Amino acid sequence: xxxxxxxxxxxxxxxxxxxxxxxxxxxxxxxxxxxxxxxxxxxxxxxxxxxxxxxxxxxxxxxxxxxxxxxxxxxxxxxxxxxxxxxxxxxxxxxxxxxxxxxxxxxxxxxxxxxxxxxxx
Numbered sequence: 001x002x003x004x005x006x007x008x009x010x011x012x013x014x015x016x017x018x019x020x021x022x023x024x025x026x027x028x029x030x031x032x033x034x035x036x037x038x039x040x041x042x043x044x045x046x047x048x049x050x051x052x053x054x055x056x057x058x059x060x061x062x063x064x065x066x067x068x069x070x071x072x073x074x075x076x077x078x079x080x081x082x083x084x085x086x087x088x089x090x091x092x093x094x095x096x097x098x099x100x101x102x103x104x105x106x107x108x109x110x111x112x113x114x115x116x117x118x119x120x121x
Contacts, residue, residue, distance in 0.1 A: 032107025
């Protein structure tokens with residue numbers, strides 16, 4: 001019984017001690033990229049990356065405040081993301097203040113930072 005208790009305790013210590021390292025290695029931009037590449041995100045049928053492979057065409061989107069997309073005008077990146085989710089991906093709009101939206105915005109903004117630093121070229 002003591003051996004079993006020791007093994008369970010050791011496993012719990014390992015799991016809980018490695019959780020902060022795991023959480024730190026997954027930034028909001030990395031989680032946003034995972035959403036971006038997931039065809040089922042927000043109930044959709046195709047991923048954002050199908051139209052924007054590797055974020056193609058989005059490098060400057062994070063710095064803009066006005067957008068013309070699919071015949072309409074949008075005044076925020078969050079609105080544009082939802083237009084794409086609903087119309088192109090056939091999914092359900094997500095709340096502008098949700099964690100998932102913040103992660104997608106973080107990923108799209110990171111594309112501009114990569115472009116400026118020469119990464120991803």
